[in-house]
Amino acid sequence: MINNYTDRCVATGWYSHTHRQRIFARKNRHHSSAGRMLRKSVGVLLVVTLLAGVTSSLWLGSQIRTSLGDIGRGREIHAALVTQNRELLAKKNQLLARSHIETVAKGMGLHPPKADQTRNL
Numbered sequence: 001m002i003n004n005y006t007d008r009c010v011a012t013g014w015y016s017h018t019h020r021q022r023i024f025a026r027k028n029r030h031h032s033s034a035g036r037m038l039r040k041s042v043g044v045l046l047v048v049t050l051l052a053g054v055t056s057s058l059w060l061g062s063q064i065r066t067s068l069g070d071i072g073r074g075r076e077i078h079a080a081l082v083t084q085n086r087e088l089l090a091k092k093n094q095l096l097a098r099s100h101i102e103t104v105a106k107g108m109g110l111h112p113p114k115a116d117q118t119r120n121l
């Protein structure tokens with residue numbers, strides 16, 4: 001006998017709050033496991049969503065960097081082609097100039113036609 005109590009379970013200090021919680025959990029075990037299962041599934045869902053978000057942000061970041069590099073290379077190519085186009089237009093204008101055509105024709109032995117060598121159509 002402890003503290004003059006015949007039954008130890010009835011002792012005020014021994015029958016604590018945690019003992020009542022254990023008894024409640026034993027009686028309502030199906031509720032407790034369902035709640036635990038719900039918390040686990042929500043946790044798994046959050047982890048999967050977090051991983052998907054991180055993965056997609058990394059992938060999108062790499063795609064953006066690649067696209068920006070392509071845009072930079074495209075601008076360089078465009079600038080080079082614009083410069084080349086200007087040079088070719090200047091050369092075309094030079095080649096089509098009347099003085100240049102006459103110089104090349106004289107070098108080939110050609111001369112302007114005489115009045116009786118032309119026919120009007």
